[in-house]
Amino acid sequence: xxxxxxxxxxxxxxxxxxxxxRESKGRRYDEPKHPYRVDFERxxxxxxxxxxxxxxxxxxxxFVNHEGDHxxxxxxxxxxxxxxxxxxxxxxxxxxxxxxxxxxxxDIGHTPFGHIGEITLNDLMKENGGFEHNRHGLRIxxxxxxxxxxxxxxxxxxxxxxxxxxxxxxxDKAENIDYEPQRRPPLEAQIVDxxxxxxxxxxxxxxxxxxxxxxxxxxxxxxxxxxxxxxLKREFPAxxxxxxxxxxxxxxxxxxxxxxxxxxxxxxxxxxMKTVEDVRNAPDRLITISSELKEKNQQLQEFLExxxxxHPKVLRMALKSKKVIEYLFNCYMEEPxxxxxxxxxxxxxxxxxxxxxxxxxxxMTDRFAMMEYKKLSDPFERLL
Numbered sequence: 370x371x372x373x374x375x376x377x378x379x380x381x382x383x384x385x386x387x388x389x390x391r392e393s394k395g396r397r398y399d400e401p402k403h404p405y406r407v408d409f410e411r412x413x414x415x416x417x418x419x420x421x422x423x424x425x426x427x428x429x430x431x432f433v434n435h436e437g438d439h440x441x442x443x444x445x446x447x448x449x450x451x452x453x454x455x456x457x458x459x460x461x462x463x464x465x466x467x468x469x470x471x472x473x474x475x476d477i478g479h480t481p482f483g484h485i486g487e488i489t490l491n492d493l494m495k496e497n498g499g500f501e502h503n504r505h506g507l508r509i510x511x512x513x514x515x516x517x518x519x520x521x522x523x524x525x526x527x528x529x530x531x532x533x534x535x536x537x538x539x540x541d542k543a544e545n546i547d548y549e550p551q552r553r554p555p556l557e558a559q560i561v562d563x564x565x566x567x568x569x570x571x572x573x574x575x576x577x578x579x580x581x582x583x584x585x586x587x588x589x590x591x592x593x594x595x596x597x598x599x600x601l602k603r604e605f606p607a608x609x610x611x612x613x614x615x616x617x618x619x620x621x622x623x624x625x626x627x628x629x630x631x632x633x634x635x636x637x638x639x640x641x642m643k644t645v646e647d648v649r650n651a652p653d654r655l656i657t658i659s660s661e662l663k664e665k666n667q668q669l670q671e672f673l674e675x676x677x678x679x680h681p682k683v684l685r686m687a688l689k690s691k692k693v694i695e696y697l698f699n700c701y702m703e704e705p706x707x708x709x710x711x712x713x714x715x716x717x718x719x720x721x722x723x724x725x726x727x728x729x730x731x732x733m734t735d736r737f738a739m740m741e742y743k744k745l746s747d748p749f750e751r752l753l
Contacts, residue, residue, distance in 0.1 A: 370405070371404060371405060372402060372403055372404055372405055372406060372407055375390075375407050376389070376390050376391050376407060379391075379407075379464070382462065383462050383463065383464060384461070384462040384463060385643055385644060386556065386637065386642045386643065386644055386645055386647060386648050387462060387463040387464050387555075387556070387557070387645070388463070388464045388467050388528055388555040388556075388557055388645055389464070390407040390408050390409055390464075392645065393408055393409075393526050393527065393528055394526070394527035394528065395408075395526060395527060396408075396524045396525070396526055396527075397511075397520070397524060397527075398519070398520040398524050400524065407466065408526050409464060409466035409467040409470055409526065409528075409529070410466050412466075412467075412470040412523075412525045412526055412529045413466055413469055413470040413473060415516075415523045415524075415525065416470060416473045416474045416477070416510070416523070416525075416529075417473060419477070419509075419510075419514050419516070419523060420514065421477045421478075421509045421513075421514060421732065422447075422473065422474075422477060424732065424733075424734050425442065425443035425444040425447055425476065425477070425479075426442055426443075426444040426734075427442065427734035427735055427736050427737070428442060428443040428444070428479055428480075428481055428482075428483075428734055428735060429442070429443070429481065429482050429483035429486070429690075429735050430442055430443055430445070430446050430483060430572075430573075430576075440576050440579070440580065441572050441573075441576055443476050443479055446476065446568055446569075446572065447472065447473060447475070447476050449568045449572060450472045450475065450561065450564045450565050450568045451469050451472035451473050451564075453472075453564035453567055453568065453622070453626055454468040454469060454471070454472040454557075454560050454561050454564040455468060455469050455472075456626055457560045457563070457564065457626060457629055457630055457633075457656075458557055458560055460630045460634075461556070461560075461630060461633060461634060461637070463556050463557050463560065464555075464557050467528060467529065467532075467555070467557040467558075468557040468558075468560050468561060470525075470529045470532075471528075471529055471532035471533065471536075471557060471558050471561045472561045472564060472565075474506060474510065474525075474529065474532075474533050475503075475506070475532075475533065475536050475561055475565060476502070476506070477506045477509055477510070477533075478502040478503060478504070478505035478506025478507070478508070478509055478533075478731065479502045479506075479731075480500075480502065480694070480730065480731045480733075481690075481694075481730075481733045481734055481735045481737070481738040482686075482687075482690035482691075482693070482694065482735060482738070483687075483690075485687040485690050485691055486690060486694055487500060487501070487502050488691075489690075489691045489694040489695060490694060490698070490727060490730060490731060493694070493695065493698050493727070494723060494727050497721075497723045497724065497727075500727055500731065502731075503533060503534055503536050504534065505728075505731055506533050506534075507530060507533050507534045508728075509522070510522050510523045510525050510529075510530065510533065511523075511530065513728060513732075527548075528554075528555060528557075528558070530548065531548045531549070531554055531555075531558065532554055532555075532557070532558035532561060534547075534548050535548065535554040535558060536558070536561065536562060536565070537562050549649070552649040552650065553648055553649050553650070553651050553654060554649075555645055555648060555649070556633075556637075556648055556655060556656055559654050559655065559656035560656050562654075562656070563629050563656055563657065563658065564626075566666075567622060567625040567626065567629070570621070570625070570666055570669055570670065570673070571618050571621045571622045571625070572618070573673055573677060574618065574621070574669070574673065575614070575618045577673065577676070577677040578614050579614075582676065582677050582680045582682065582683070583676045583677065583680075585598070585610070585613070585614065585617075587676065588672065591668055591669055591672055592665045592668060593621060593624075593665050593666075593668075593669055594617070594669075597616075597617040597620045597621055597624075598613065598617060600620065601613055601616050601617065601620070624662075625658065625662065625666075628658050628659050628662050629656065629657070629658050631659075632657055632658055632659045633655060633656045633657060636655045636657065637655050640655060642655070693738055693739060693742045694730060694738070696742055696745070696746060697730055697733075697738065697741055697742060697745070698726060698727075698730060700745050701726040701729065701730070702722065702723070702726055705722050705725065705726065707745075708725060708726070708729050711725075714728075714729075
């Protein structure tokens, strides 16, 4: 199918308030259109082929990469968010390609070692504007990725870049001055925010159970857990506990996604939205979950905060990770020529050494950061 045919098809199958490729504000640097692929398709593929995206495979979600092969990483979390985003977008007749592209890029700016890495780097950079992963993700796609001879970054469409900087959850809210800060993002970007939260609740619950940081019995009294387990045991009285855990997470995701679709569809209908401009000027976001489910999610979140994120084993990993980031930062500040392509980066950044050091550390995977730490701290470590 030709690109023009795909663009025409969007007007037939997508909602009027969906983001259509022909209505995109375009790219910062002009490029010829592709004969077969629409712009949001190309954005999705540029993100997947980027170096920063590949590094997500070895970046922490909760557990540091070497703790086990089956725990979530930033990569698996990102793919899970993208899958949910596509499902919600399809059900609401919104642009799946745009929702997926934003989802694939939503964590591309994360440091090694998860949130503690970001907190530590933010503290180290506080006199230089701090560090925030959504803002850094935008910096990656606009400047740091080097793949084209005639422009920096990936030259993504305005809507994908906007979705990155406007990504908004309980953990994420970046300062935004360049992407219409007073206006709402398209519904496709709002979908990613909800899909991210659903993935956090469900998959951190799964990893916490898998790692034995807590048990199903300890979760008793948490409404969502009790409802899912009761349903499953009623349907399968002799269900194996391993299968029970898997099916509980499956049911939880299905309930959250279904609730999001139904609640959002009702809100969109009641709001009288007719166009993307209506969405952008709306007083509130239109992609959300029901009040009842929000309360139950809050109960689950409080349990995870106490029993997983503040668990001594997780805190021990966080402390070690903090020390690695701090040590590397101080070493590079003392001798920045340790950074590869130092002269080139110094010239490109107009002499901002701290920014170069921050970019370098933020781009590391967990294992690369630990290897660098060992090389720089262990006098017996071979360098050749």
